[in-house]
Amino acid sequence: MIELTGMNPAELTAWCKEQGLPGFRGKQIFKWIHQGADFDGMTNLPKDLRSRLQETAIAQPVEIIEKRQSRLDDTVKFLFGLKDGNCVEGVLMHYHHGYTLCISTQVGCRMGCTFCASTLDGCVRSLTPGEMLGEILCANRFLDGKDRVHNVVLMGSGEPLDNYDNVMKFLRLLREPDGVSIGLRNVSLSTCGIVPKMYDLAEEDLPVTLSVSLHAPNDEIRRQTMPIAKVYPMEELLKACRNYIDKTGRRVIFEYALVGGVNCEEKHAVELASRLRGMQCHVNLIPLNVVEERDLRGVNERIVSDFLKTLEKLHISATRRREMGDDIEGACGQLRRKTIMEKKQ
Numbered sequence: 001m002i003e004l005t006g007m008n009p010a011e012l013t014a015w016c017k018e019q020g021l022p023g024f025r026g027k028q029i030f031k032w033i034h035q036g037a038d039f040d041g042m043t044n045l046p047k048d049l050r051s052r053l054q055e056t057a058i059a060q061p062v063e064i065i066e067k068r069q070s071r072l073d074d075t076v077k078f079l080f081g082l083k084d085g086n087c088v089e090g091v092l093m094h095y096h097h098g099y100t101l102c103i104s105t106q107v108g109c110r111m112g113c114t115f116c117a118s119t120l121d122g123c124v125r126s127l128t129p130g131e132m133l134g135e136i137l138c139a140n141r142f143l144d145g146k147d148r149v150h151n152v153v154l155m156g157s158g159e160p161l162d163n164y165d166n167v168m169k170f171l172r173l174l175r176e177p178d179g180v181s182i183g184l185r186n187v188s189l190s191t192c193g194i195v196p197k198m199y200d201l202a203e204e205d206l207p208v209t210l211s212v213s214l215h216a217p218n219d220e221i222r223r224q225t226m227p228i229a230k231v232y233p234m235e236e237l238l239k240a241c242r243n244y245i246d247k248t249g250r251r252v253i254f255e256y257a258l259v260g261g262v263n264c265e266e267k268h269a270v271e272l273a274s275r276l277r278g279m280q281c282h283v284n285l286i287p288l289n290v291v292e293e294r295d296l297r298g299v300n301e302r303i304v305s306d307f308l309k310t311l312e313k314l315h316i317s318a319t320r321r322r323e324m325g326d327d328i329e330g331a332c333g334q335l336r337r338k339t340i341m342e343k344k345q
Contacts, residue, residue, distance in 0.1 A: 003058045005033055005130030033059050034179040036141045062134030080135055086124055088157050090135045098150035103135040105167055106158025111192050112227040115257055115296055118157040126163035129170040136180055155190040161197035171206050184208050195232040198240040202247040210244050211253040216263050217271035251280040259288050260297035269310035276316055283311055283318035
């Protein structure tokens with residue numbers, strides 16, 4: 001079975017011709033796929049062609065197998081099922097500017113960050129461009145025409161730059177005018193800091209917001225929680241960030257999870273500010289989401305507030321990230337892991 005969801009209009013047109021079909025069928029199929037339709041819903045295709053396609057191809061490679069609606073806000077946590085039996089997570093969040101979907105780029109993750117549930121079982125495989133797009137199509141079907149996904153963040157399970165080629169194709173699919181048509185300035189890509197790929201991304205002419213998981217003011221602390229720091233020191237990472245800013249003209253967002261007893265003191269805020277001073281950037285402070293399997297603790301609101309005030313006093317743009325979906329295991333990896341553990345019992 002060939003997955004059509006990851007093909008652009010030109011590729012679908014060429015595929016149709018290879019199947020002995022008129023080329024215009026490719027554009028028709030493309031539009032239907034991006035509207036969330038399966039083959040039986042493509043009503044301007046002949047019935048015998050729809051039957052043939054159902055036997056040979058896949059239009060919608062992702063389905064919602066579980067959803068949890070927050071009682072605290074409009075956040076919805078999805079568990080997406082893939083055709084091979086694997087599952088990944090996504091989170092739909094409602095802001096004043098519209099709906100944002102946090103998607104996964106891999107089944108699991110191999111980066112090994114100690115504060116993250118996604119990496120506990122390693123990386124099973126990378127998602128295809130069509131599967132990543134399929135997460136958005138599922139969310140749009142859930143919204144049922146009342147609205148649609150306007151913004152996308154690649155911050156779910158997986159390291160996007162560890163699935164580089166598939167992610168690049170997915171990003172180009174997003175902005176197809178006959179598709180979901182999401183401008184790339186409405187897309188944020190999060191990385192733990194694979195430096196060579198950050199340089200590659202800067203050359204792609206794809207104006208996404210680069211979000212870097214920093215979580216420490218120096219290499220010594222960063223290496224305690226992020227194995228990638230042993231490969232790419234902070235000096236190299238920040239140099240790659242400055243290159244991205246210079247090449248794209250876009251600021252970089254630094255994600256900073258505050259971990260009790262590790263990186264949350266005033267001296268850490270001062271050191272962080274000294275490293276980022278003069279850079280076109282913003283710091284997103286995140287109180288740690290405690291993962292049961294990890295021996296790390298969170299922080300109270302006073303610590304968050306004091307850290308934020310110190311950064312602001314030192315003229316570093318920073319905010320405390322709004323917490324959404326706390327009552328539905330909104331942090332990436334938690335629901336998937338719970339589902340896997342329940343199946344093993």
